[in-house]
Amino acid sequence: MTKLSISLKSTGKSAGMAALALSLLAGTAAIAKAAEVTDATVAFLMPDQASTRYEQHDYPGFAAEMKKLCPGCKVLYQNADADASRQQQQFNSVISQGAKAIVLDPVDSTAAASLVKLAQSQGIKVIAYDRPIPTAPADFYVSFNNEGIGKAIADSLVEHLKALKVDPATGGVLQINGSPTDAAAGLIKKGIHAGLDNSGYKILAEYDTPRIFGPKRVIWPPAHC
Numbered sequence: 001m002t003k004l005s006i007s008l009k010s011t012g013k014s015a016g017m018a019a020l021a022l023s024l025l026a027g028t029a030a031i032a033k034a035a036e037v038t039d040a041t042v043a044f045l046m047p048d049q050a051s052t053r054y055e056q057h058d059y060p061g062f063a064a065e066m067k068k069l070c071p072g073c074k075v076l077y078q079n080a081d082a083d084a085s086r087q088q089q090q091f092n093s094v095i096s097q098g099a100k101a102i103v104l105d106p107v108d109s110t111a112a113a114s115l116v117k118l119a120q121s122q123g124i125k126v127i128a129y130d131r132p133i134p135t136a137p138a139d140f141y142v143s144f145n146n147e148g149i150g151k152a153i154a155d156s157l158v159e160h161l162k163a164l165k166v167d168p169a170t171g172g173v174l175q176i177n178g179s180p181t182d183a184a185a186g187l188i189k190k191g192i193h194a195g196l197d198n199s200g201y202k203i204l205a206e207y208d209t210p211r212i213f214g215p216k217r218v219i220w221p222p223a224h225c
Helices: 014-031 053-069 084-096 113-121 146-163 183-196
Strands: 002-006 041-046 074-079 101-104 125-129 140-144 172-177 202-208
Touching (some): 041 053, 041 084, 053 074, 084 101, 084 113, 113 125, 146 183, 172 183
Parallel strands (some): 002 140, 101 125, 172 202
């Protein structure tokens, strides 16, 4: 698996990552010494609609770059709306529609392993987008530096606490992480710990957030020193 990450300084927009995913597709064709592609089908499968980025930035950015690189190519876009089963159906659907490469931002990083294996068994390239798929590495992985993001969050928080003159002996941090099914959230969590563990400020309590969208909410028990 080839891994590429985008630093926090290189781009602040999801469209930048979409463009990088396109460059990987172009590189795949070059490595394979294939003839110039003029009419391939490429799928762009995103995980949810709760975040507006996929509809407003990622997909438009990907489609625009795709049009530049391959005007005759077809882009199949699907959004799973936070449903892993729906994403599996969409994955199977784009394969049946002739997709030669699939850009996948998985709803569930673990469950997506079977999708990667299915595509690769048929010679279809998979680019893991934003979230890694640890148990079945895709052909490529393009993302932000998720551990770096977590470390930056923690460093900023510690700096703010010190600026407020919060005494580490009397103050601490409640850490709320992302979903356990999101491998990128796990990397961010790791980065946060890298910034907090030696900061002098205690983590009073820490929770992972189940993947819940809509009107449902999570109520955390109180943190105690």
